[in-house]
Amino acid sequence: MDEVNRTEVSSRVFTLPNCLSFVRLALVPVFLVLLISGDYVLALVTLVISSVTDFLDGVIARRFNQISRLGQLLDPAADRLFIFATLIGLAIQQIVPWWLVLAILGRDVVLLVLGVILANHRYGPLPVHHLGKVATFCLFYALPIIMIGQAFPAVGFVTDPIGWAFAIWGAFLYWWAGIIYLRETIRVVRIPLPNEPSASDTLGA
Template sequence: MMGLPNLLSLLRILLIPVYLYYFLAGNYITAAIIFSFSALTDFLDGYFARKYQLTSDLGRILDPTADKLSIISILIALIISDIIPHYIPVILLIRELFIFISSGITYLLGYDMINPSLLGKISIFLLYLAIALRLLNVKFIGLFLFYVVIPLNIVSGLDYIKTTLNKLSSNVN
């Protein structure tokens, strides 16, 4: 059954080409609004899943996949554009691709997905905010947040590696 949290995750995936269309067309305001709505669905799907015990096997795959596809797609669009220095989305993209690929491998090996840490959740929230602000042409605060997100993203990525290795090594013994 496709519960509300899974529908919200699916909606987040379906919104990717919509906000990318507006982004690539140079309509950053509309792209920011749609991207922000997409980010809100990320919060809401988790909230409803936990509050109403609507977690599912599909949701454990669909939600993180929607998260990563959303972030990866907008970071690639930011690399293509000239609205922020290219090295910023490249650094963030490397981390996101690493986690996306390693999550997939971990899952294919039969292990549960690694839940994001609090630092990872804060990092992603600030990344969503930085992207939305920059698209809304709030240059200074948006760019400043990117510089806050980079070290948070790197540290949470390292924490993800540590958690994954601990989980894998505990299952080997």
Template sequence: MTIPNILTLGRIVLTPLLVWLLLDGKLKQALVVFFVAGMTDGLDGLIARVFHQKSKLGAYLDPLADKLLLVSSFILLGHLNLVPDWLVVIAVSRDIIIVLGLMTLMFHQINVEIHPSFLSKITTLLQLLTIFLVMSTPYMLLPDWVYSILFAATALVSVGSGVQYMLIGFSLLGAFRANGRE
């Protein structure tokens, strides 16, 4: 078990605490938990690269931890009417489509190495920023137009990266079928 994997597991463990705090309406405390979870996301990747601690387990755990944290946050912030429903649908649908696509490829026994694309990294960053700024409203309320632009940008890159992953998945599936393995 590497340090990055331990940090990733910590993020997974923090997600139910975040859910509980949001359901209880404790936005300030939820912000602290979300901030710590977000820091572990950056830290695990940095440590894995700098100290050459990348692992196959980490390649699967890290995006899973991100999806749990982000999907839970978007659903609950939508439930609390802090983000628009359409953004919740886009963010959650993207992750569901990615997971279903990965499961489909695995079902067909297509070897998939998980490497997030640049657009996917931007998507994760914007989603984290969106959630962080929305949870920060007890401390700092931005003008409505800032949230509108942030929500639109987050939606746009989420759709773009979802389409990108769908195209990659279809390409892998097409190559698999072209080789007569199905």
């Protein structure tokens, strides 16, 4: 933990890890077009390239001390966009139901609202809960596994149950983590700010 705290976070923009993250972001619309057109093999290749760049930018950032504030925003943003693109593409192809798309997008809308509430109370974003990380991990791997079954139907009887197990479990954990964030937001905003009178002070005035 101390080692992480001592790691310098720079404000540089054009670092190699950030450039790799920009490549990942640029691949999102390419991936979505391929997925919607039903070219699952090329879509999987694009996803593999994205995963490789994701791995490389993390290794390079840590190894050469190129961790930046922009990179800390770009990396999770690219992960989220790939999850959303995969969900929307598979839903358009009627491979996954739209309720799954709405469930996952709805949870992120809730977190966005919570972020606005925290900002209005002069608080920053809440720390990422481990359940949220596990949920993102499940979804990040569930959808490509489902895609494998579409690209290579011969293995679908193996990949489909695994992919759906990850997807349903990931969606459940996604909302479980969201409920934890909601409870924590309610707890935090009830804490009086240093220059703000408490409820007892107000009542006693």
